[in-house]
Amino acid sequence: MATYTINVNGKTETVEADPAMPLLWVLRDKLGLVGTKFGCGVASCGACTVHLDGKVTRACITQVSTVGAQRVTTIEAIGETPKGQAVQKAWLDVDVMQCGYCQAGQVMAATALLNTNPAPSDADIDAAMQGNACRCGTYKRIREAIKTAAGVDTKDKREV
Amino acid sequence: MADGNIVTSRRFFLLASAAGGGLLLSGCMTPADTTDGAPVLAAEPAPPPAPVVDLNIFVAISPEGTIRIVAKNPEIGQGIKTMLPMLVAEELDADWSKVVIEQADADAKYTAQTMGGGQIAGGSFATPQHWGPMRQIGAGTRHMLIQAAAARLGKPVEEFTTEPSIVVHAASNTRIPYGDLVVDAAKLTPPDVATLKMKDPKDYRIIGKPMRNWDSPKIVRGEPIFGIDQKVEGMKFAYFEKCPVFGGKVLTTNTDEIKALPGIVDCFVVKQVGDLPTKMGLLDGVAIVANDWWTAKNAATKLKITWDEGVSKDESTTQYDAKAAELAKAAPMSNLSKVGDVDAALKGAAKTIEASYVYPFLVHAPLEPMNCTAHAKADGTVEVWAPTQRPDMGANGAFTLIQNALGVTKDKITIHMVRAGGGFGRRLDNDYAVEAAAISKQAGNIPIKLIWTREQDVQHDPYRPGGYHNFKAGLDKDNNLVALSNHFITFGRPNATGAMAVLASATSPPQEFPANYVPNHSYNQSVMMGGMPTGPLRAPTSNAVCFAHQSFIDEIAHAAGKDPLAFRLELLNLPVPAGANRTGMNADRMKDVIRIVGERSGWANRASLPKGTGMGVAFYFSHQGYFAQVAKVKVAQNGSWRVLKVWSVGDVGSQIINPFNAHNQVEGSIVDGISEMHQKITFDKGRTVQTNFYDMPLLRMDYAPQIDSHFHITSFNPTGLGEPALPPVLPAVANAIFAATGKRIRTLPVAQAELRWT
Numbered sequence: 002m003a004t005y006t007i008n009v010n011g012k013t014e015t016v017e018a019d020p021a022m023p024l025l026w027v028l029r030d031k032l033g034l035v036g037t038k039f040g041c042g043v044a045s046c047g048a049c050t051v052h053l054d055g056k057v058t059r060a061c062i063t064q065v066s067t068v069g070a071q072r073v074t075t076i077e078a079i080g081e082t083p084k085g086q087a088v089q090k091a092w093l094d095v096d097v098m099q100c101g102y103c104q105a106g107q108v109m110a111a112t113a114l115l116n117t118n119p120a121p122s123d124a125d126i127d128a129a130m131q132g133n134a135c136r137c138g139t140y141k142r143i144r145e146a147i148k149t150a151a152g153v154d155t156k157d158k159r160e161v
Numbered sequence: 162m163a164d165g166n167i168v169t170s171r172r173f174f175l176l177a178s179a180a181g182g183g184l185l186l187s188g189c190m191t192p193a194d195t196t197d198g199a200p201v202l203a204a205e206p207a208p209p210p211a212p213v214v215d216l217n218i219f220v221a222i223s224p225e226g227t228i229r230i231v232a233k234n235p236e237i238g239q240g241i242k243t244m245l246p247m248l249v250a251e252e253l254d255a256d257w258s259k260v261v262i263e264q265a266d267a268d269a270k271y272t273a274q275t276m277g278g279g280q281i282a283g284g285s286f287a288t289p290q291h292w293g294p295m296r297q298i299g300a301g302t303r304h305m306l307i308q309a310a311a312a313r314l315g316k317p318v319e320e321f322t323t324e325p326s327i328v329v330h331a332a333s334n335t336r337i338p339y340g341d342l343v344v345d346a347a348k349l350t351p352p353d354v355a356t357l358k359m360k361d362p363k364d365y366r367i368i369g370k371p372m373r374n375w376d377s378p379k380i381v382r383g384e385p386i387f388g389i390d391q392k393v394e395g396m397k398f399a400y401f402e403k404c405p406v407f408g409g410k411v412l413t414t415n416t417d418e419i420k421a422l423p424g425i426v427d428c429f430v431v432k433q434v435g436d437l438p439t440k441m442g443l444l445d446g447v448a449i450v451a452n453d454w455w456t457a458k459n460a461a462t463k464l465k466i467t468w469d470e471g472v473s474k475d476e477s478t479t480q481y482d483a484k485a486a487e488l489a490k491a492a493p494m495s496n497l498s499k500v501g502d503v504d505a506a507l508k509g510a511a512k513t514i515e516a517s518y519v520y521p522f523l524v525h526a527p528l529e530p531m532n533c534t535a536h537a538k539a540d541g542t543v544e545v546w547a548p549t550q551r552p553d554m555g556a557n558g559a560f561t562l563i564q565n566a567l568g569v570t571k572d573k574i575t576i577h578m579v580r581a582g583g584g585f586g587r588r589l590d591n592d593y594a595v596e597a598a599a600i601s602k603q604a605g606n607i608p609i610k611l612i613w614t615r616e617q618d619v620q621h622d623p624y625r626p627g628g629y630h631n632f633k634a635g636l637d638k639d640n641n642l643v644a645l646s647n648h649f650i651t652f653g654r655p656n657a658t659g660a661m662a663v664l665a666s667a668t669s670p671p672q673e674f675p676a677n678y679v680p681n682h683s684y685n686q687s688v689m690m691g692g693m694p695t696g697p698l699r700a701p702t703s704n705a706v707c708f709a710h711q712s713f714i715d716e717i718a719h720a721a722g723k724d725p726l727a728f729r730l731e732l733l734n735l736p737v738p739a740g741a742n743r744t745g746m747n748a749d750r751m752k753d754v755i756r757i758v759g760e761r762s763g764w765a766n767r768a769s770l771p772k773g774t775g776m777g778v779a780f781y782f783s784h785q786g787y788f789a790q791v792a793k794v795k796v797a798q799n800g801s802w803r804v805l806k807v808w809s810v811g812d813v814g815s816q817i818i819n820p821f822n823a824h825n826q827v828e829g830s831i832v833d834g835i836s837e838m839h840q841k842i843t844f845d846k847g848r849t850v851q852t853n854f855y856d857m858p859l860l861r862m863d864y865a866p867q868i869d870s871h872f873h874i875t876s877f878n879p880t881g882l883g884e885p886a887l888p889p890v891l892p893a894v895a896n897a898i899f900a901a902t903g904k905r906i907r908t909l910p911v912a913q914a915e916l917r918w919t
Contacts, residue, residue, distance in 0.1 A: 009663035017426075024453050025591065030398065035390040036383020038582070040528050041615040045854040048528060076383030089381040096373045096821045099829055100238025101380035101387075102528045102582025108381055127863035134854060136528040136583050137238050138832025139825065140865035157867050161793070161806050 006152030007068045009034070010078035020066035024058075025028035025049045027065045028075060036076035036105050040134070050106035051075050057113045057132075076105035084114045084150075099137035107133050111147045120151050123159045208313060217351065218270055219295075220302045226340035228255045232264050234273040234291075235282045235529075235550050236376070237329075237584030239883045240822030243375045245277075245287070245295050247398045247819060251367040252299030252359060256326035262375045263547045267552030267560070276353075280578070282550040283589055283697070285784035285881025288818065292879050297354035304352045309345035310337050330864040336466050340388060362816060371821040376580060383661065388579040391534040393608040397426050397601045398454035400461055401611060403446040403621060406470040406847035407693050408437070410445045414466045419449055423455040425894030427604050431596070434566045438654070439665060441557055441590040441623050443566040448600045470847060473692020476629075478521075478843040478850075484689045485629040485650045488733055489517065493648050493685030498671035500741045501681030503633075506644035509647065510635025518632070518709035519908045521841035523625040524618075524857060525698055525851075529582020531593035537567060537602035543574045545598060548581030550588040562595035567602055573771040585833075586697040592624045619857055620849040623696025624842055626652050626667035630709040636682075640721035642732065644681040647673075652691030661688050665694040669706045674782070675714065675732050677741040699833065700884035701784040704891070706766035708909065711779035711892035725896065726759050726778045748783035754789040754810040754873055755780050757874065761869060762791035762808035767900070771916065773797065774805075775900025779892035786885025787812040788829070792866075794897035801917035802901075804866040805893055807831045811886055814879040815873050824834040826882040833888030836860040838911050 006015050009032060016031045023042075028051070037060055040048030044059035051060045052074040066073070079085030088111050098104055107130070114121055114129040121129065124145055135143065137139040148155040212227060221229040230246035246262045247267035265271055272279045276298070303323060310328040311318045314335060322329045325676040326339045333546070379386050404410070411430050419428035424829050427450040428665070434443050447466055451457035466779040488494075495573075507513055534546040543563060551560045553576075581588055599609040627895075628651050635644035649669045663686075672682035698704060718728035733748045733755075758778070759765070767776040773796050780789040788811045796802040809827050817823045839858050843850045851857045870886075895906040902918055 019456070019459070021454075021459070025724055026453060030455065033392070034383075035385045035392075036665045037610070038387075038528075039389065039530065041854050043615070043853055043855070046615075046859070048526065077383075093373060096371070096377060096825070098238075098374055098377045099240070099373075099381050099825055100528065100581065100583040101376065102238075104380050105383045129692035130862040132861075134859040134861060135832075136526065136585075136859060137825075138829035138836070138865065140832060140858070140860075140862045141828050141868055142825070142860065155733065156311060159805075159867065160795070161867055 003066070005036065005065050005068070007065070007073060008070070009073045014091045016065070018065050020064060021131050022065050023061050024063040024073065025052070025060035028060060034075050034077055038102055038105055040103070047106045047110060050109040050133065052109060052113060055113065057110055057117060060079060067146070068159060076109060079112055082112070087150040088112045088146070091146040095142045095146040095149060097139050097142040097146050099139055103133060103135045107135065107143055111143070111150065114147065114152055115151055120153050123145065123157060133142055165715065169716055176434070179265065180380070181265070185699060190826065214327050214347045216302050216305060216343065216347055217298065219298050219446060222339050222343040224343065226259050226338055228253070228260045228326070228339070229263055230260055231265050233265045233276065234280050234287055235552070235578045235581065236264065236579040237282045237550055237588065239282060239826065240286050240819060241282065243372055244819050244822060246290055247367050247372055247672065248295035249299040250391055251365055252296040253303045254325055255371070257367050261325055264578060267578055269495045269553070279554045280552060281554055282584055282883070283586065285786065285883040288879050288881040289785060295626060296359055297357065298742065299303060299359045301352050301354040305346040305349050305422050306339050306342045306702050308349050309342040313337070313345065317426050318908055325755055330709070368816060368818050369820070371609050379515065386580050387529055387582050387614060388534070388546065389529055389532045389582070389916045391546040391579060391610065393534055393546070393816045395453060396608040396610055397450050397604065398457050398769055399602065399609045399611040400449045400454065400457035400598070401431070401446050401596050401613070402461055402464055402618070403444050404468045404470060406468070406474045407445055408440045408473070409468040409470040411447060412467045412469050413805055415464065416447065417463060419460050422460050424451050424453070426450040426452060429603055431599055431603060438625070438656070439557060441592050441696065442562050443592070443595045443599050448603070450600065450604050450609060454610070458614060470724060474847040476692050476847050477845045480848070481627070481689065481691070488650050488687040488689060489559055489629065489631045489648060491687070494687040496683065496685050498676060498682070499682040500677065500738055501682045503644050503646045503683040506609055507633055507635045507646070507680035510643060511638040512636040512720060514634045514717055514906055516713055516716055516905070518590055518630040518712060520628055520705050520708060521843065522693070523698055523837060523840055523908060524622040524629045524842050524851070525585045525587035526622075526857060527583025527585055527587055527620060530615055530618050533594045533597035534608065534610040535594070535597035535601045536608035537606055539567060539606045541573055543567060543598055545575065545594060545783070546577045546579050547591065547594045548579045548588060549576070549591055549594060550581065550584045550586070552576045552578055558642065559591035559594040562591050563598045563737055564600050566595045585699045586620065586701060590696055592621070616852045617852070619851050619853060623665065623694045625698035625701070626664055626695045626887060628667070628669065628692070628705055630669070630706070632713045634713070634717050636717070636721050638790060640688050640723065642675070642679050642721070645679045646683040646685070648687065650687045650689065652695070654690065666695055666701040666846060668702060670702065670746070673706055674746065677736045677737065677743045678732050680738040693844065700783055700887045703781060703835070703884070703888040704837065707779070707888035708891040708895065711781065711889060712895050712906065714776065715896040715899065717890070724822050726764055727756060729755055729778070729780060729898040732789040740804045750787045750812050750875060751780055751782060751789070754787050754812050757871070758789040758808050758810040760789050761810065761871060762793070764791060773901055775897045777893045777896025777898070777900055779889040781885070782886040784879035784885045785813070785883065785886055788886050788889050790889045790893045792890065792893040793898040794901055796898060796901045796916050796918065798918055802911070802916060804835055804899060805866050806867040806869065807890065808869045809886060810871045810873055812873045812875050812883060813885070814875060814877040816879045818879060823872065823882050824870045827886040828868050830884070830886035831868055831890050832860050834887045835894060838891055838894060841910050
């Protein structure tokens, strides 16, 4: 066990944890931030997507000892950013959700995409989002919601 | 305000108590995000608490007009938590922006037939079973509010109408909000709902409108609403290790070493209780309890267990395949259905077609891993927070499993039905719930949250059973289908009497189309031993047998030199053969959706597609829904393939209740079906080979097709959408691969086929 001081959603948090403990479980079980979800534990589904210094990161394989001074942003705070709020609003306007379990991760991945690429193409969306699985299959709506948030034509322009 | 004396909740409570009969004070409620206007993203200031009057167990109204509607069924992503209250609200003529939805606990009081029956997410039953009852409850509640207004104004009930949340007496130009009438209304005897007139559908204000899911704002904000998010004071976290061979028993283990590890609260052996023929309940295992879940899971790496692996330890998929091949050559063990004389018809046929179809076992893998929070309290009561599809009903319901394992009576158990992160049939079984309750009790009556790893989920599932179909068909000289036989090979285990019983969801209905259409038809079955647990996966049976049957029909169409879509219509036009009895599917409804999907997809123009691109069609009737789908698939020269687009036409009756959800279910079913074409579960040494999403792949964004979902509205009562859009996707795609490459997909997953072309 060791003591770690990490910046989560703009707040400084001090936690006692095993160095190997993944950030996901520090967030969920030690800080009570359960919006970030456990899906696979091996960075294979994207349900645990958070931002470290704005970059998409799978919290389930990110050991707490490696976080250091990087700023951790989770779904609980993404709505405080303009892009994050736009993505959340688009998600509701399109009503993307079925079970909703993957959607926190989807919102985080989509927000990171729009932060670096404000008008993504279908290929850009495919590349940025393929690490986030939706077991319910809401991909059509995720694509539409990302384009809605970006303010671009929502038509799927991939080959038919 | 006629009821201006309702000032404080205390005062109100006295008044409500004095009223007696059915009038209850039941807490406060907070109107939240509405479906119209901009979504509310930041937490808004909470309105002052208002007392609530229960008009019945489903509807409560506060004097300031907020209407609370109870959603009785488990929510697993199918949208039922929003849809059932929409039905109530429509006939109640509620202002939807004033409605708050409350999830019911599992409680027999909600399960009367007049309330739509049991609390279950399964079989796409909720819509057909609740369409009448939920609207009647709304209509009955509205009638009580009108009666209260009529009494107050001294006018006949017939003179009153309603507008959203307002009773209107036009003649006197009087408008009374529901909140002003609720206390009077609650004193009235509920009307006989059967005598009440329902709205004309053209007057619907809520039904048929795209209503955002009630929980969606909470989901995008990451609020704690799922099973895995539950928190109980004093709660510890649990990990549970079971035998990799299904139903194996613990012989020895090192619990004392585990208990000594830092952060570990407890570690103990949990024993199976009773005989579990389905292997879905409390099985032997070792529980580790810790202050956080990762520490418990991490300690399991040091766990040493020797197992008695039991009788199925040598089973393997290789062995099953070999046995199936052997059984296919032998005479079938039983005949399940026979019309005409198939053998004679095949002998006399101008052309015969034979083909064997094989599909693998599949795992459900909802994205939220199995989990349950439970507190088996020292006073003998048990409180459970379970993301479950079936809290009650049947031997594998959560109540029964917990009663049997903990030796408590049902009245001691409370089950909160927490939102589930997907179900797909997995949570119709409640093994994880009884495990949590048993671990809580054995840990010393402390509340615990049990979470499974993804690997445990993949390796301890009630799997969709694999199956083997061996078809023969005969065409006469005019290329009419005159005979069809199937020798279906499946899995079973001896039941209590020693007879071989087919495993759960491992049947293939002998009346499968084109039974009762083709004049000579025979359906035969052989059963081999299978030691694994099985259970319903979304569209159980249909998700498997549709692929085999609708693919083989495509083969027959090609052998007959006929357009596969026209051939299907031709079969549906056949007269009822002598000795056959058609039940279930209405051929006319099916023909309509087939014709329409042909038109929408441009089926007639498919000859112009480039080499390597093809279109396939399939249809299916299941769960009372009629679906026809066309898939367009592109196969690259290197053999990689993707579905470009799926056109879906469904007939689920006269009313699409919530278009948002309805199309979402169809879109999800299509993605789910294509996912299944990439997946398999195999067994070796009695164990599941696959472990996680890297060897049990889910379809991703880049491979998700474009989708055209259309509903054909008919005059029939509305039916459900959780399942019927899924089955035809698989054969439509497989038939499209054939159209693109000339290669017939007879075995799933598709990856087993060589699809390269030059």
